[in-house]
Amino acid sequence: xxxxxxxxxxxxxxxxxxxxxxxxxxxxxxxxxxxxxxxxxxxxxxxxxxxxxxxxxxxxxxxxxxxxxxxxxxxxxxxxxxxxxxxxxxxxxxxxxxxxxxxxxxxxxxxxxxxxxxxxxxxxxxxxxxxxxxxxxxxxxxxxxxxxxxxxxxxxxxxxxxxxxxxxxxxxxxxxxxxxxxxxxxxxxxxxxxxxxxxxxxxxxxxxxxxxxxxxxxxxxxxxxxxxxxxxxxxxxxxxxxxxxxxxxxxxxxxxxxxxxxxxxxxxxxxxxxxxxxxxxxxxxxxxxxxxxxxxxxxxxxxxxxxxxxxxxxxxxxxxxxxxxxxxxxxxxxxxxxxxx
Numbered sequence: 536x537x538x539x540x541x542x543x544x545x546x547x548x549x550x551x552x553x554x555x556x557x558x559x560x561x562x563x564x565x566x567x568x569x570x571x572x573x574x575x576x577x578x579x580x581x582x583x584x585x586x587x588x589x590x591x592x593x594x595x596x597x598x599x600x601x602x603x604x605x606x607x608x609x610x611x612x613x614x615x616x617x618x619x620x621x622x623x624x625x626x627x628x629x630x631x632x633x634x635x636x637x638x639x640x641x642x643x644x645x646x647x648x649x650x651x652x653x654x655x656x657x658x659x660x661x662x663x664x665x666x667x668x669x670x671x672x673x674x675x676x677x678x679x680x681x682x683x684x685x686x687x688x689x690x691x692x693x694x695x696x697x698x699x700x701x702x703x704x705x706x707x708x709x710x711x712x713x714x715x716x717x718x719x720x721x722x723x724x725x726x727x728x729x730x731x732x733x734x735x736x737x738x739x740x741x742x743x744x745x746x747x748x749x750x751x752x753x754x755x756x757x758x759x760x761x762x763x764x765x766x767x768x769x770x771x772x773x774x775x776x777x778x779x780x781x782x783x784x785x786x787x788x789x790x791x792x793x794x795x796x797x798x799x800x801x802x803x804x805x806x807x808x809x810x811x812x813x814x815x816x817x818x819x820x821x822x823x824x825x826x827x828x829x830x831x832x833x834x835x836x837x838x839x840x841x842x843x844x845x846x847x848x849x850x851x852x853x854x855x856x857x858x859x860x861x862x863x864x865x866x867x868x869x870x871x872x873x874x875x876x
Contacts, residue, residue: 554731555723558688561859562696584608618699618757619716622687623748624730625762626680627707627739628809632792633678633854679790680735682854683761686788689862690759691726703729704751706744707737713751738810742770749778761788763795768838776845786848788865789838793855798827 584597587607595610691701700716703726712729741762752758758778764771764787779785794800800820807815835851842849848869852861 554684554688555692555727557685558692558727561685561689561857561862562693584610618694619754620690620694620699620701620757620759621716621748621752622690622701622703623745623758623760623762624683624687624703624705624733625707625739625741625760626705626733626735627741628736629739629763629765630680630683630707630790631678631735631809632795633681634792634794678735679763679792679854682852682858683788683790684730684733685858686790686852686861687759687761688727688730689858691723691730693862694757695723695726701726704744704748705729705733706741706748707735707739711744713748715751716756739766741766742774745771745774745778749774752778752781752783755782755784757784757786759786759788761790763791764789764838768834768841772838772841772845772847775842775847779845779847784848785845786850786865787838787842788850788852788861789835790852790854793853796831796853798824798831800824 584600585608587596587609591609597608597610600606600608687703691703694701695718698718700718701722702716703712703714705712712733714726714729717725739762741760741764745760758775760771760775762771775785775787798820803817803819805815805817807813839849841847848865850861850865850868
């Protein structure tokens, strides 16, 4: 018997409540080890220099300019409004991957010794995706999608708790949602409802989605992309670079499963692309493991270097680590760099 509207509402509210609670726990755990968030929205931005006159605040003297020109100049600033943040979440089928799963689809088969089935995998220009048993993170995440959603929810919770405007944009499989940044009461619940209700499906098309998203950014913003990036990276990074040159603060969380990082398989297996489908290919993982790991390393180096060139904040996220750990590492790095602004 199908669930009625009341049951649907109760189920949705339960999911949103659980996600909000988990996000709050992540943020509180991270905050316990810090004094202030480096994702500060209310701040000042340099505007111009003016020659020093008696009575000006000595704290604003530009000492580097004094050394070059042998004259005193004051830095003048203009106030900025609170931070506006856009969280972009990849919800394509590849994000459903989470290691060994007794309930995996029947179209995955291991052809060697009989073992529990795993999820489908995907081959790309950069690396193949695979599955096997893995430890479950303490925060309850089981797939790349679960990990990404909790990370997005935690960032949204953290930003809105300090009074910043947060929006969410999801893409992949036709389940595209755009929630514009808001600070008003109740908006966190809207964000959590969207995040709790999406399911990974279909193809990624990250570059196309980013190109469509870019015109929506009408003022300086924090833009956070959460994705496995397992498609041709050049177009993705080019769009992120364009957003960065518009004075936006751009962050990438590159979410990968530990199996994708090490390719730990032993049995002859059939690897199927979860986004393209088809019969897949049958291979002996032991014969290609070394080449796979080398190719993956080249891919990760390419992404890191392109991000470094474009001044995009790159963060590799291993789903075997709790989300709180990944978030704490990210925030600690921002603190050292002055907040990335």
